Amino acid sequence: MIIDEIGRIGETYTPEYLNREEITQMKMVTCIIRPEKLESITNTLDKLHIVGMTVTDVRGFGRQKGQVEHYRGGEYTIRFIPKVRIDVVVPDEDVKKVIEAVSRTARTENVGDGKIFVTNVENAMRIRTGEVGTSAL
């Protein structure tokens, strides 16, 4: 059946040791920050020896409301404000220091500094070598 075929295709690409039980214990730390803070936060993470991050340009708002601007005599509101989203996956024991360092670097004490979210990560794999778990980070 098709499902069997798909399973077999998956088998040819997946190394065997993915079937083993691995102790993962990683968290994804998602930071929504001001765009101008990107560089300093990257350097902060660098100093913490966090290797690897994903950066996306996003827009949104929290409690920071939009701005009112004018165009050809009329008013309009910019609701969504440009921000940068940084996703880093770190081992559990590093989560606290990452949150602390990032928040310290990103804080300007003005409205719009951003937020940090922590989510669970079930597993991770380095594609080139096939390593899984925290050694994939």
Place this chain on the structure above:
Amino acid sequence: MKSLKMKTFLILAILGVSALMGFATLAKAEGTALTDQDLTSISAPASTDEIAAKGDPGADFTGNVRDVTVSDSKKGLTLADLANQAGQNKIAINFVWTLICGFMVMFMQPGFALVETGLIRAKNANHTMMMNFMVYSLGLFAYYVCGFAIQMGGVAPVANLGGLYPLNGEHVVNFLGKPWALFGTKGFFLHGTSYDVGVMVMFLFQMVFMDTTTTIVTGSCAERWKYSAFCVSTIGLGAIIYPLFGNWAWGCGWLSQLGVNFGLGHGYCDFAGSGVVHAVGGLTALACAMIIGPRIGKFNRDGSPNAIPGHDLVLVLLGCFILAFGWFGFNPGSTLGASGNGALRIGSIAVNTMLAGCTASFSALLYMWIRYGKPDASMTVNGLLAGLVAITAPSGFVNPIGASVIGWVAGFLVCLSVEFFDRVPKIDDPVGAISVHGINGIWGVIAVGLFADGRSNYGGSWNGVNGSVKGLFYGDPGQLVAQLIGVATLVGIIFTMSFLWNWLVDLIVGQRTSAKAELAGLDIPEMGALCYPDFQLKAQDYAGSSSQTSKAESLSKS
């Protein structure tokens, strides 16, 4: 037909009269002068009825003796009419040429706007475009109020444009036994005697040159210049600083009279303005950039520069071509005519212009390719523009080989200069305005003193000294001295004036935007609207060391 008979009779009459006149000249040793009587027998090749009946697709009958303006229809066509028409035709050709070239130079404004906007980041595009846009209106008005008068108030006579006799007021001081003409005194608001057809043409042409100077400054100060400060600074440049040097060089001022007063060649020679326009603009750009300071993120704490890429190279390259096209109005138009006084050299001037731009783009391209491994688009653009800047002063005086060499040097010079300003004095110049216009403007001024070949002839003299402009390589070292005095004036007086003026503007208005505004992008804080509201703008990430980011952080906290 009756008309055919008439035609035949008239043709025979003309032939008869011509034959008689021919015999008359052969018979007498001295010919008799033509009289008005002789003109009455000239008639047009076809009558108006005939042309109305069949049209004139082959231009056989259009444009003839009927079109000569007759001042007194009772007297008919006179020799005076013929002479006046000839003179007026020459002035008309010159007016048309100068005006069309002036329009082309105005078209260089969008060229500059595109080059600058392409080289800065998208978050500042609205602000940069608006600076380049308003520089036209601000400069024009400042020039109309007093700039033109200060620069050209005493420039009469200008043969190519019909004399410009009303512009006969110049303030002269006596010093060391010589007259030093300092500034003009006629032409304010183009009012009174300046309401004159020739003066209008000169005003338009000179105004677009002034505007080129003011738009150069917006390049070096982009991405951190307060819009209000830009407005005030531009008005000062267009009203006083540019017109002063313009008077000294082109308005029969003391720099142009160095030949007459001190025997230094033909005085300071600057055909289309490497010094007057580009060096003044480039040095003012330098002064402003020094006062305003570099962009946040440009230099690290250890002084090493970071690259801040522009947001659209298409605009840069397009803008460069628009500038190159407009330069065909800049240089050839500076003859102020196409008829008389050597103005037929316009073709030679245009070719010199093309060649210098071409060789300069080559040398810049090769330099970047060999040194850094890849041909660099923005530096090649800077190279081509540097060549055009450098040929601007010598364009009317050199031959094509000289033009090619001048351009070749200019291309290398601009690359070296951009590196120099980034690494040694650490002056941030987003578009290379200081290197392209300032440094190569000075090179162009010096190049006149070297490469002017003495083969041009603009009415037998230049700046009141008989003969043709010659440089060092063609036997006149005095010319080089005059050019160097011009350079010294630019660097010593004009740069100082610009620095003091902009320092004053900084004191009163404040030149630089706040760090918060600069980091957010000037479009919203200064102009209230994004240039690209439909696009998600990327957050910047420069390859800078952590030491300089602490400055950015502390600045953004304010």
